[in-house]
Amino acid sequence: MRKIIVTTLLTYVISVSVYAADTVSNEKIKLIDTLLEQTGQTAVKMGDKFSNSFALQMNHMLQQHQPDINPKAFVIIEEESKALITEELVVKGGYNKMMYPIYHKNFTEGELQQMINLNNTELGRKMLKVLPVISEESLQAGQQFGVGIAPKIQERIMARFREEGIFKA
Structure with missing residues (x-):
């Protein structure tokens, strides 16, 4: 502890x-x-x-x-x-x-x-209000992209490993 x-x-x-x-x-x-x-x-x-x-x-x-x-x-x-x-x-x-x-x-x-x-300014106040929301939404979009592409990356890496003889099929 x-x-x-x-x-x-x-x-x-x-x-x-x-x-x-x-x-x-x-x-x-x-x-x-x-x-x-x-x-x-x-x-x-x-x-x-x-x-x-x-x-x-x-x-x-x-x-x-x-x-x-x-x-x-x-x-x-x-x-x-x-x-x-x-x-x-x-x-x-x-x-x-x-x-x-x-x-x-x-x-x-x-x-x-x-x-x-x-x-x-009005624009500046809007930026201060909206940029954190944009950052959060961008982070979520990036995470979703990562989740979607992870299996494809893993598949490609494993195929390359097999080609290079690192892992046998």
Whole structure:
């Protein structure tokens, strides 16, 4: 049990490791904060998403390894993961320490301002509303494509293996 928790925590910590930050001006930080707010990617919202995802993964692993565990364990996992992730990402500023360097590296202040300005238009607001839906629908379409093509890929690979003498028919 302890091994599962430690492994999951290490995996999570590695996946959200903090990047070393260049010096980012206060003005650029304000612009990044505005953009993150507009796009629904604030530390609080992302912390909630991270903690929910982490708790789901932990709960799933725990159910697989100990199906008869006391249901209170799942409540504890949710409470503790939310508390720790909120502390690290929001209270200690870990989320911003990760995001500021990424935005700083990829966008100038002028570009950030242009994105903010666009998001304040009717088109920008529509993009913010519709792009997550498009992303989700695209992901589902890609998954359906993968399910449909997987047997064909497997068939071709197996035929090639037989041709190359890797597997005998």
